[in-house]
Amino acid sequence: xxxxxxxxxxxxxxxxxxxxxxxxxxxxxxxxxxxxxxxxxxxxxxxxxxxxxxxxxxxxxxxxxxxxxxxxxxxxxxxxxxxxxxxxxxxxxxxxxxxxxxxxxxxxxxxxxxxxxxxxxxxxxxxxxxxxxxxxxxxxxxxxxxxxxxxxxxxxxxxxxxxxxxxxxxxxxxxxxxxxxxxxxxxxxxxxx
Numbered sequence: 001x002x003x004x005x006x007x008x009x010x011x012x013x014x015x016x017x018x019x020x021x022x023x024x025x026x027x028x029x030x031x032x033x034x035x036x037x038x039x040x041x042x043x044x045x046x047x048x049x050x051x052x053x054x055x056x057x058x059x060x061x062x063x064x065x066x067x068x069x070x071x072x073x074x075x076x077x078x079x080x081x082x083x084x085x086x087x088x089x090x091x092x093x094x095x096x097x098x099x100x101x102x103x104x105x106x107x108x109x110x111x112x113x114x115x116x117x118x119x120x121x122x123x124x125x126x127x128x129x130x131x132x133x134x135x136x137x138x139x140x141x142x143x144x145x146x147x148x149x150x151x152x153x154x155x156x157x158x159x160x161x162x163x164x165x166x167x168x169x170x171x172x173x174x175x176x177x178x179x180x181x182x183x184x185x186x187x188x189x190x191x192x193x
Contacts, residue, residue: 046181047162047171054161054169056143061116064133069116071167076112078189079163080182083118083136083147088158091175092122095158098179103130105183109190116163118144144169162186 061069080099084092099115106113110130118134118141134140141147144161153159157175160182164170173182 046185047160047173047177050145050170050172054143054145055167056140056163056169057167059137059139059143059167061118061137061140062135064120064135069132069134071165073165073167076165077114078112078165078186079114079116080186081116081118081144081161081163081169082158083141083144084158086119089122091157095160096122099160102179102183102186106186106190109187112190113186145172150174162189164189 057071063069080102082095082099084095096117103110103113103115114130114132116132116134119136121131121133144159147159147161150159154175159175160173160177161169162171162182162185171185
Protein backbone atom coordinates (compact mmCIF):
# COMPACT_ATOMS: atom_id res chain seq x y z
CA UNK A 1 0.00 0.00 0.00
CA UNK A 2 1.32 3.38 -0.94
CA UNK A 3 1.53 5.62 2.13
CA UNK A 4 1.48 8.78 0.07
CA UNK A 5 -2.20 8.16 -0.87
CA UNK A 6 -3.41 7.35 2.65
CA UNK A 7 -3.97 10.92 3.91
CA UNK A 8 -6.00 12.08 0.86
CA UNK A 9 -8.22 8.96 1.03
CA UNK A 10 -8.85 9.54 4.73
CA UNK A 11 -9.54 13.22 4.06
CA UNK A 12 -11.96 12.29 1.25
CA UNK A 13 -13.80 9.84 3.51
CA UNK A 14 -14.06 12.43 6.24
CA UNK A 15 -15.40 14.98 3.76
CA UNK A 16 -17.92 12.44 2.41
CA UNK A 17 -19.09 11.55 5.93
CA UNK A 18 -19.43 15.26 6.78
CA UNK A 19 -21.57 15.86 3.69
CA UNK A 20 -23.78 12.85 4.47
CA UNK A 21 -24.06 14.01 8.10
CA UNK A 22 -25.14 17.51 7.07
CA UNK A 23 -27.66 16.10 4.61
CA UNK A 24 -29.18 13.65 7.10
CA UNK A 25 -29.10 16.23 9.90
CA UNK A 26 -31.05 18.68 7.73
CA UNK A 27 -33.62 16.01 6.91
CA UNK A 28 -34.02 15.09 10.58
CA UNK A 29 -34.39 18.73 11.61
CA UNK A 30 -36.97 19.38 8.86
CA UNK A 31 -38.92 16.26 9.89
CA UNK A 32 -38.88 17.26 13.55
CA UNK A 33 -40.14 20.76 12.73
CA UNK A 34 -42.81 19.39 10.40
CA UNK A 35 -44.20 16.90 12.91
CA UNK A 36 -44.03 19.36 15.80
CA UNK A 37 -46.50 21.58 13.93
CA UNK A 38 -44.16 24.51 13.36
CA UNK A 39 -44.71 26.58 10.20
CA UNK A 40 -42.86 29.66 8.98
CA UNK A 41 -44.70 32.89 9.76
CA UNK A 42 -45.11 33.60 6.04
CA UNK A 43 -47.24 30.48 5.55
CA UNK A 44 -49.50 30.96 8.55
CA UNK A 45 -52.96 32.40 8.06
CA UNK A 46 -54.30 35.05 10.42
CA UNK A 47 -57.75 33.45 10.29
CA UNK A 48 -58.74 29.98 11.41
CA UNK A 49 -58.32 27.44 8.60
CA UNK A 50 -61.60 25.51 8.49
CA UNK A 51 -61.22 21.74 8.37
CA UNK A 52 -63.37 20.63 6.65
CA UNK A 53 -64.28 23.79 4.77
CA UNK A 54 -67.88 24.90 4.48
CA UNK A 55 -69.40 24.02 1.12
CA UNK A 56 -71.68 26.55 -0.57
CA UNK A 57 -71.15 25.32 -4.15
CA UNK A 58 -74.59 23.77 -4.56
CA UNK A 59 -76.42 26.83 -3.22
CA UNK A 60 -77.56 29.73 -5.34
CA UNK A 61 -78.13 32.53 -2.85
CA UNK A 62 -80.60 35.29 -3.64
CA UNK A 63 -79.61 38.91 -3.44
CA UNK A 64 -81.79 41.44 -1.63
CA UNK A 65 -83.42 42.43 -4.94
CA UNK A 66 -84.31 38.80 -5.72
CA UNK A 67 -81.61 38.18 -8.36
CA UNK A 68 -79.58 34.97 -8.09
CA UNK A 69 -75.98 35.24 -6.95
CA UNK A 70 -73.82 32.74 -8.87
CA UNK A 71 -70.40 31.54 -7.69
CA UNK A 72 -68.95 31.55 -11.22
CA UNK A 73 -65.49 30.07 -10.42
CA UNK A 74 -64.02 30.98 -13.82
CA UNK A 75 -63.98 34.66 -12.78
CA UNK A 76 -61.64 33.78 -9.87
CA UNK A 77 -63.55 36.05 -7.49
CA UNK A 78 -62.85 35.71 -3.77
CA UNK A 79 -65.53 36.63 -1.26
CA UNK A 80 -65.59 38.03 2.23
CA UNK A 81 -68.80 36.75 3.83
CA UNK A 82 -70.53 37.58 7.10
CA UNK A 83 -73.93 36.90 8.60
CA UNK A 84 -74.55 39.32 11.47
CA UNK A 85 -77.49 39.02 13.82
CA UNK A 86 -80.46 41.31 13.16
CA UNK A 87 -79.75 43.35 16.31
CA UNK A 88 -76.16 44.11 15.32
CA UNK A 89 -75.90 47.89 15.39
CA UNK A 90 -72.71 49.83 16.11
CA UNK A 91 -70.50 46.74 15.77
CA UNK A 92 -71.87 46.20 12.23
CA UNK A 93 -71.31 49.82 11.22
CA UNK A 94 -67.70 49.57 12.39
CA UNK A 95 -67.23 46.20 10.65
CA UNK A 96 -68.75 47.51 7.41
CA UNK A 97 -66.31 50.43 7.41
CA UNK A 98 -63.40 48.08 8.08
CA UNK A 99 -64.44 45.79 5.22
CA UNK A 100 -64.78 48.77 2.92
CA UNK A 101 -61.23 49.79 3.82
CA UNK A 102 -59.94 46.24 3.27
CA UNK A 103 -61.62 46.16 -0.13
CA UNK A 104 -60.18 49.54 -1.13
CA UNK A 105 -56.68 48.55 0.01
CA UNK A 106 -56.75 45.58 -2.37
CA UNK A 107 -56.00 48.13 -5.11
CA UNK A 108 -56.09 46.72 -8.62
CA UNK A 109 -57.11 43.33 -7.24
CA UNK A 110 -60.27 44.78 -5.67
CA UNK A 111 -62.30 43.80 -8.73
CA UNK A 112 -61.63 40.16 -7.76
CA UNK A 113 -63.02 40.62 -4.21
CA UNK A 114 -66.67 40.86 -3.23
CA UNK A 115 -68.30 41.27 0.17
CA UNK A 116 -71.38 39.12 0.82
CA UNK A 117 -73.45 40.67 3.59
CA UNK A 118 -75.96 38.00 4.56
CA UNK A 119 -78.91 39.88 6.00
CA UNK A 120 -79.62 43.60 6.22
CA UNK A 121 -76.50 45.83 6.29
CA UNK A 122 -76.48 48.76 8.69
CA UNK A 123 -77.41 52.23 7.54
CA UNK A 124 -74.38 54.49 7.32
CA UNK A 125 -71.74 51.84 7.13
CA UNK A 126 -72.15 49.64 4.08
CA UNK A 127 -71.96 51.55 0.85
CA UNK A 128 -69.14 50.37 -1.40
CA UNK A 129 -69.03 48.84 -4.85
CA UNK A 130 -68.21 45.25 -4.02
CA UNK A 131 -71.03 44.80 -1.51
CA UNK A 132 -73.70 42.21 -2.31
CA UNK A 133 -76.59 41.98 0.12
CA UNK A 134 -77.70 38.34 0.31
CA UNK A 135 -80.98 37.02 1.69
CA UNK A 136 -80.31 34.76 4.70
CA UNK A 137 -81.53 31.16 4.42
CA UNK A 138 -81.02 28.20 6.74
CA UNK A 139 -79.01 26.35 4.09
CA UNK A 140 -76.71 29.32 3.50
CA UNK A 141 -76.10 29.85 7.22
CA UNK A 142 -75.46 26.11 7.66
CA UNK A 143 -72.68 26.40 5.07
CA UNK A 144 -70.86 28.97 7.22
CA UNK A 145 -69.21 26.97 10.02
CA UNK A 146 -69.92 28.64 13.37
CA UNK A 147 -71.48 31.74 11.80
CA UNK A 148 -72.34 33.06 15.24
CA UNK A 149 -69.85 33.94 17.98
CA UNK A 150 -68.35 30.83 19.59
CA UNK A 151 -68.04 30.42 23.37
CA UNK A 152 -65.37 32.78 24.62
CA UNK A 153 -65.83 35.21 21.72
CA UNK A 154 -67.55 38.59 21.94
CA UNK A 155 -71.30 37.75 21.83
CA UNK A 156 -72.05 41.09 20.12
CA UNK A 157 -69.40 40.53 17.45
CA UNK A 158 -69.62 39.05 13.98
CA UNK A 159 -67.33 36.36 12.56
CA UNK A 160 -66.04 37.00 9.04
CA UNK A 161 -65.29 34.31 6.44
CA UNK A 162 -63.26 34.02 3.26
CA UNK A 163 -64.95 32.04 0.50
CA UNK A 164 -62.87 30.79 -2.43
CA UNK A 165 -63.96 31.21 -6.09
CA UNK A 166 -65.60 27.77 -6.12
CA UNK A 167 -67.81 28.40 -3.07
CA UNK A 168 -65.75 26.73 -0.32
CA UNK A 169 -65.63 28.60 3.01
CA UNK A 170 -61.96 28.23 3.91
CA UNK A 171 -61.08 30.78 6.63
CA UNK A 172 -62.94 32.13 9.66
CA UNK A 173 -62.04 35.27 11.59
CA UNK A 174 -63.31 35.59 15.15
CA UNK A 175 -65.41 38.63 16.08
CA UNK A 176 -63.20 41.65 16.65
CA UNK A 177 -60.28 40.25 14.61
CA UNK A 178 -57.85 42.75 13.19
CA UNK A 179 -58.85 43.52 9.57
CA UNK A 180 -55.15 43.80 8.71
CA UNK A 181 -54.89 40.00 9.07
CA UNK A 182 -57.90 39.52 6.80
CA UNK A 183 -56.35 41.77 4.17
CA UNK A 184 -52.97 40.00 4.41
CA UNK A 185 -54.56 36.55 3.99
CA UNK A 186 -56.70 37.74 1.09
CA UNK A 187 -53.68 39.27 -0.65
CA UNK A 188 -51.83 35.92 -0.41
CA UNK A 189 -54.84 34.03 -1.75
CA UNK A 190 -55.25 36.42 -4.68
CA UNK A 191 -51.63 35.78 -5.67
CA UNK A 192 -52.22 32.02 -5.65
CA UNK A 193 -55.20 32.11 -7.97
